[in-house]
Amino acid sequence: MSHKMRTITIKDVAELANVSKSTVSQYLNKRYDYMGEATKQRIKEAIEELGYQPNIVARSLKQKSSTTIGVIVANILHEFSTQIIRAIEDQCHELDFHIIVCNADDNPYKEKNYIDMLRAKQVDGLIVFPTSDNVELYQELLRQGMPIVFIDRLVSNVDVNTIMLANEDASKFAVDEFVKKQHERIGIVTTSTVNNVSPRVERVNGYLKALETHGIPVRSEYIISAELDKVQDELDQMMKLKDPPKAILAGNDLTLIEILKYVKEHNISIPDDLSLIGVDDVSFAEIYNPSITTVAQPTFRMGKQAAEVLINQIKNGGDEERQVFRFGPKLIPRQSS
Template sequence: MKRITIADVAQHAKVSKSTVSQYLNKRYDYMAENTKQRIEEAIKELDYRPNIVARSLKQKSTMTVGVIVANILHSFSTQVIRAIEDFCHLQDFHLIVCNADDDPEKEKRYIEMLRAKQVDGIIIFPTGDNVELYQEIVQSNYPIMFVDRLVPEVPIPSVMLDNEKAAGLAVQHFVEKGYERIGIITNVIRNVTPRMERINGYKKVLKENGLSINEDYIRKMQVSCVQEALHDMLSLDEPIQAVLAGNDLTLMEILKYVKKHRIRVPEDLAIIGIDDVSFANFYEPALTIVEQPAFEIGKKAAELLLNKIQKKDVEEELDVYRFEPTLIVRQSS
């Protein structure tokens, strides 16, 4: 079956190939309405599909960016992806989304795959363990941005939350409510930036309030072990009175344990989570949350990447773009 070309569309619509090209590229501000209509009808009647590969070779751009997310199950990750997609859509860029599962080898394969597909740039929630590969990308001047995490050895800009402040807001709220035995649970995979920074923020505010740091109240583990960790913290001679969940998946495990063991919130255990969850305001009791502006973070990452791709003259690039967290107080604390 013969492939329909732009020349066929032009002949069918009785216009030049350049006029069809202008229509396809949405450059038809000064094009007569009947001309636009004839081209549109020709495209439909012939079932014409633009050759994206040929166009990308001609324009030296695939109008596509890749996003490699560390764990797509996090609500924060999906919100950031949505914001990136929204911004890119307005610029006529498409997205390829990959889930690395916090696996450095999987992340490496996705980076190589996306570059082989000649995407114009990549946004990565980095595992941090592919330093040599990141450095190669930087040296080749390939457009790349990090989100949510830092890799200190590599000069790639990152867009992320002020994680120390996020944890600090939660701990300060606990202290002001009269709690002294405050715990934190977070799932740490290697030394991922947000988790370590949140623990640092937790410790910092405890010290500022004259409270001692009890290592038994600090737990870092896989999500599957969160309920066991909470059980241990509540079984201590001096059990925790309040707990900060380091992210949304940790919070959900804490809530499962609370429900299973009929623990009263906040009477028996006060709870605050970092990362907003969709059910926070109608859970019973409603959950106090430290919210990070995921959509603003995603939009900024997309904007910075497209500026790199399009080589726009912009203000001096920062190493890290930090966004402010917001404490939303409800009944769980």
């Protein structure tokens, strides 16, 4: 009788390998502690010969775990986001977890839909780059015991483990570098701070504190916080001031790209006419001409920590006190500053 005629089961594998069903189950779950190499080899060969496919859905129902986590990013176009996702995936792969990635576009309604979908798929936990408008939903998830880790953003009144950059330090390092190059007319460009997105607010605060430390007066016209499609217009107004800034800190990779487009279009020479530093070490920073000074986030360490913290919560119930894990940035000096 052909094996193709019916579903191959653990029992079939056990019979062919001449072991018990529980031994096959231990093999499938990678519990090899008391298993000899010859037994492992026999089971492996039996699985290959029979073409056995483990039923992941059935196993997850039996184990009451899907070994799957949901990752909801605010904007997948951010290089920061893609690097974090990669680190999460690496760590989850090591620990035999799978990930489902969703892109919320900083839209609370879209984020809620994805959370509902992931709950329906019975994911074991969530890693979220949160919007600030779903506080009640997050609180409901916590009441239901859903393990959650936030990345990049603090949300008030939601007590979860959060992975963050020391954002004020990122701005401080950039301002220090500009001052070292004799700059006093220093501007900052971030995406909109209307929704109090913590990294943007903290980077502006860090910039203000750093200017104060160096005794440089704050000029409000040197501070831009705008939606991405408005950045170039705002930049145009700032650069047409009687005494425009001679140095600009780009608050993230997407604003850096908008500044570079503007600079190219208006034949502004970097660093002769304008010094530039970007937060986020973009992949093109070294090959752009001139190469771009950046303040790098340790994205791989941050993503790894997020996955470790979440999976620890999933496995151990996560009764420990919630923490904010802050990671230090690093200035990478190149030619643009």
